[in-house]
Amino acid sequence: MDAGTIAKRPATGVLATNQIEDILALDADIVIHTSRITAPYAEQNADVARRLASGKNVISINGFYMPQVHGAAYANPLRAAAEQGQATLAGIGVNPGVIAERLALTLSGLMASLDHVECLEVVDCSNVPSADFLFGVLGFNSDLAQSDIRKGPLAQLYTDLYSETFAYMAEAWGTKVRSITPAHRMTLAPEHIHIQAGVIETGHVAGTEWRWDAVFEDGRTMTHSLLWTIAPQLHADGEGAHWTISARGRPNITISLTISDPDPNAPHSRPAMDMTAAVLIRAIPDVCAAAAGFYPLPKAQLPFKERFL
Incomplete structure (x- = not known):
């Protein structure tokens, strides 16, 4: 269905689907993952792993900044899927993220x-x-x-x-x-x-x-x-x-x-949604260019004294 129809706006030419198999079948560089996060936290991981394994980079607003924090049982399937698909998993957003x-x-x-x-x-x-x-x-x-x-x-x-x-x-x-x-x-x-x-x-x-x-x-x-x-x-x-x-x-x-x-x-939430969309879109080239696996951390930003001691 056209995304504009779902949003009750004019047609956009962008098609939407509620079938993950349709997404997996696409020859796409990247998937922007913005599903509603629900408990338990790991509930979303299986679908994210399928996208990675299919060869698609994934940018998500639902965590994934440091999957290894949650232990090997949590992180290893995601890392293995990324390596299988030669894809990158990146957590990007405003809070968390900025x-x-x-x-x-x-x-x-x-x-x-x-x-x-x-x-x-x-x-x-x-x-x-x-x-x-x-x-x-x-x-x-x-x-x-x-x-x-x-x-x-x-x-x-x-x-x-x-x-x-x-x-x-x-x-x-x-x-x-x-x-x-x-x-x-x-x-x-x-x-x-x-x-x-x-x-x-x-x-x-x-x-x-x-x-x-x-x-x-x-x-x-x-x-x-x-x-x-x-x-x-x-x-x-x-x-x-x-x-x-x-x-x-x-x-x-x-x-x-x-x-x-x-x-x-405008709705109170729109400025934050605009910020989030901007951060996600601007991250696409960097994530696509990154090595397979988890998106790397930035260089350390230590206080001045500790950098030189």
Whole structure:
């Protein structure tokens, strides 16, 4: 079916299919893998491996920055499939992918010494139209008394995903992760909150902050936090930057990143979707040119003092 038809827009000439066999049969250089990530984390791997084995490079927004972090049983089938198809598997995205892995690393390269890095994300989900996505995948309207999503498969999914971010930072800094401690925080609705996708009931989850504190072998620490909310007014800052990245040491550095759409009536999520699409598209030539296997890490960006000692 034409992709334009699915999107309720004019025909594009780009055909869509829901059969993976159709994709495998194509003589394509690369597959952009943007399926909805669901628990358990490894659920997506079999399809990704089939694409790699068929000779197609794969760029995915669902992790795969450092598959080896999860052990040989997780990583080896993906590596074997890539080698079979002489293809490359690359994890590319914004968060994960840019916020810590590019911007925080860049800040660390400006410092004489580094003690702590903190990456904070804030996303307004109030006008996301999909009830299945908000209430199912993201966990909004959960009753923590009935099911504490901070301790369930959803929390484990995000921990698995962002453990690769911490490992990525450690590799770039020339160290290893000693520990990752979840510190998730939920915001409950003080009253019924009506949004486009439905109703958040009183006392149910209206904001999810997935948060982890990591300690590295060299003594540095890092916090990574993702606050997704349907009611920004319930949080201390209300409105502010979409991302705030801080590095503490000598000197202390903080940057804020705010994104917006030129159309004031556009969905809140569109600027982030545009950013993600841009990152994926720009990565295509590099991934296609890379050696078979896992896409390599960037060169280490150590703080100044540690580069020369």
